[in-house]
Amino acid sequence: MEKIDTFSVLNLSIKRGDRSVLRGLGFNLISGLLLKLIGPNGSGKSTLLKTLAGLIDIEEGDVLSDGISVMGNREWIARNICYLSHKNALKSEFTVLENIKFWADLWGCQNKILYSLNQMGIDYLRDTPVRYLSSGQARRVALARSLCHPAALWLYDEPTVGIDDQGLDYLSIAMEKHLAGGGMIICATHDNLRIKDEMVKNFDVTKFSVSLSSSGDDWS
Amino acid sequence: MNTHFWSVVKRDIKIGWQGGSTSSMVVAFFIIVVTLFPLGVGPEQSVLARIAVGVIWVAALLACLLSLDRIFQADYEDGTLDQYALSRLPLELIVIGKSLAHWLTTSLPLILITPVLAVLLNMNDAALLPLIYAMLIGTPALSLIGTIGASLTVSLKRGGVLLSLLILPLYVPVLIFGVMAVDAGISGIGSNASLLFLAAVTLFSFAITPWVSAAALRLALD
Numbered sequence: 001m002e003k004i005d006t007f008s009v010l011n012l013s014i015k016r017g018d019r020s021v022l023r024g025l026g027f028n029l030i031s032g033l034l035l036k037l038i039g040p041n042g043s044g045k046s047t048l049l050k051t052l053a054g055l056i057d058i059e060e061g062d063v064l065s066d067g068i069s070v071m072g073n074r075e076w077i078a079r080n081i082c083y084l085s086h087k088n089a090l091k092s093e094f095t096v097l098e099n100i101k102f103w104a105d106l107w108g109c110q111n112k113i114l115y116s117l118n119q120m121g122i123d124y125l126r127d128t129p130v131r132y133l134s135s136g137q138a139r140r141v142a143l144a145r146s147l148c149h150p151a152a153l154w155l156y157d158e159p160t161v162g163i164d165d166q167g168l169d170y171l172s173i174a175m176e177k178h179l180a181g182g183g184m185i186i187c188a189t190h191d192n193l194r195i196k197d198e199m200v201k202n203f204d205v206t207k208f209s210v211s212l213s214s215s216g217d218d219w220s
Numbered sequence: 221m222n223t224h225f226w227s228v229v230k231r232d233i234k235i236g237w238q239g240g241s242t243s244s245m246v247v248a249f250f251i252i253v254v255t256l257f258p259l260g261v262g263p264e265q266s267v268l269a270r271i272a273v274g275v276i277w278v279a280a281l282l283a284c285l286l287s288l289d290r291i292f293q294a295d296y297e298d299g300t301l302d303q304y305a306l307s308r309l310p311l312e313l314i315v316i317g318k319s320l321a322h323w324l325t326t327s328l329p330l331i332l333i334t335p336v337l338a339v340l341l342n343m344n345d346a347a348l349l350p351l352i353y354a355m356l357i358g359t360p361a362l363s364l365i366g367t368i369g370a371s372l373t374v375s376l377k378r379g380g381v382l383l384s385l386l387i388l389p390l391y392v393p394v395l396i397f398g399v400m401a402v403d404a405g406i407s408g409i410g411s412n413a414s415l416l417f418l419a420a421v422t423l424f425s426f427a428i429t430p431w432v433s434a435a436a437l438r439l440a441l442d
Contacts, residue, residue: 016442053306055441078308087299091231093238102231106224106307 002080003182004065004152006030012061014044014051021047025061025208029186031152032179034195037188039205045188046086048205049155052186053083082149085157088142092131096122099130100145109148116147119174121166136162140170147174154178156187169194224309225317232321235294242290243325250283250330254337265342272341273351273402280330280355281362281391285384287326288366291318292374296440301374305441312430315437319367319429327359350405354398358418364425365390371436393421 012025022044029035037045050056052063054077063071070076090099100117104110117123120140130138139162146154154175160168172194175185179199187193193200236243257275261267295301304314331352338348369387373379401414 053302055302055305057442075308077306081306083302083306085299085302087297087302089299089303091235091294091298091300093235102227103303105227106309 001150001152001181001183004031004080004184006064006066007153007184008064009052010062010064012048012051012063013059014047014056015059016047016056020059020210022205022208023210025205027203029184029201031182031184032199034175034179034185034187034193034200036193036200036202037186037205038190038202039209043205043209045205046157049083049157049186049188050085053077053081053155055083080151081153081155082146082151083155083157084142084146084159086161088138089145090130090138090141092129095127095129096133096141097126099141100148103145104148107149109150112148116144116174119147119170120144121170134162136164136167139163140167143171143174152183154183154185154187156185156189158189159187160189160191160193221309221313225313228304228309228314228317229321229324232318233325236290236321236325242287243329246283246287246326247329247333249286250279251333251337253279253282255340258341269342269344272338272343273347273399275341276334276337276343276351277355277395277398280327280359281388281395283330284326284359284362284366285387285391287322288370288383288387289373289380291322291367291370292437293370293379296374301437302441305438311434311437315367315371315430315433319363319433322367323360323363327355327363331355331359344406346406347402350402350411353415354401354411354418357415357422358394358398361394361418361422361425362391364422364429367429368425368433368436371433371440374437375440394418397421 007029008027010026012022013020014022025048027035037048039045047056051058054072054074058071062069065076065080096117097113100113101110104113114123117126120143122137122140122144125133125137125141130141133141139159143159159171163171168191175193176195176199179185179195254275257271258268261271292301295304305311334352334355335348338351366387369383372386373383376382397414397417401411401418404414405411
């Protein structure tokens with residue numbers, strides 16, 4: 001893992017299509033902290049994560065890592081960001097291990113596969129085809145895969161959807177471990193992550209979201 | 221970089237042949253379409269011999285078209301495309317890899333089954349070799365051009381019909397030169413000129429597809 005000390009977002013504005021979604025958003029994250037994005041459905045949490053992952057173009061503002069702009073820097077993103085959207089990106093045709101192995105090869109971290117399966121408590125599923133998994137199990141597999149990623153910054157979009165109590169415990173332990181090792185996490189969730197309070201910083205997206213009614217769209 | 225590229229290709233080939241196996245269905249579709257013609261136009265041997273090459277080419281275009289939406293659709297829906305876009309492998313390279321896998325899993329089997337269908341249609345013996353050459357050179361263009369269409373329609377829920385409308389007109393040059401190559405081969409003029417044109421179409425689509433398709437995918441991922 002390449003260490004990042006500070007990750008800052010300055011005065012960020014994001015448009016999707018013609019519609020402004022977020023305006024003037026900014027925060028500062030230091031290593032070892034989890035930024036918990038809160039806000040009602042549709043307030044722009046997923047859009048923010050997707051933007052930080054480089055999938056949506058930034059209209060205005062800047063993204064800095066240790067003071068250097070990394071906005072739209074694909075090479076930096078590939079090395080330092082692990083993004084898990086609400087989609088699992090698993091192929092039902094393959095087994096759990098085959099699925100994870102493909103990405104681990106691409107990310108250059110094959111040695112962490114078994115460990116991360118173990119961390120999410122799904123060793124026993126290793127040779128099961130993904131099409132036989134329940135949605136919670138599939139989510140755990142997706143989480144285990146993201147644990148393989150060597151990135152310092154994790155972007156998690158609703159990681160807890162569908163996973164049970166035990167799964168949540170496993171996830172919390174893995175997250176705390178990542179934070180303790182100097183990593184950072186930005187996570188959109190409505191659940192209570194069982195992570196030490198001093199490691200969590202809440203960030204309310206609502207203040208920066210442009211509501212549908214005020215954006216001037218009449219949808220006609 | 222190189223090994224990653226091949227692992228993307230291998231993954232798509234495996235998916236093509238596993239789970240319901242789209243590839244074998246495409247081959248079956250090709251065979252059925254071709255066998256419908258003798259039923260439709262009658263068993264007159266000379267008529268069949270005359271239309272054989274055109275029928276095989278058109279059936280190949282349609283079979284290829286049928287399988288285009290699977291190039292990106294599943295990856296888009298399950299989030300794999302997001303992960304590809306984030307990875308260190310350029311999206312352009314992934315596009316080429318998926319296009320190559322599409323060719324290997326659809327067009328190549330069609331070419332392999334063509335000699336059998338040629339017999340079925342009473343095709344002139346002298347036409348077979350030029351037809352195989354023309355298909356080997358021309359079908360990569362079908363996959364490449366189709367990849368552009370697939371990436372443009374990936375975010376549409378029912379993009380299949382639109383995809384056909386977009387792509388079929390672009391397939392016309394391949395069809396024309398593909399048939400001309402065989403005709404010239406039979407008549408003794410030599411099919412080189414048409415084969416070169418086919419090669420030009422394939423190379424041109426190879427040159428533009430990665431860029432166009434990757435740009436379209438980035439828009440779709442927004």
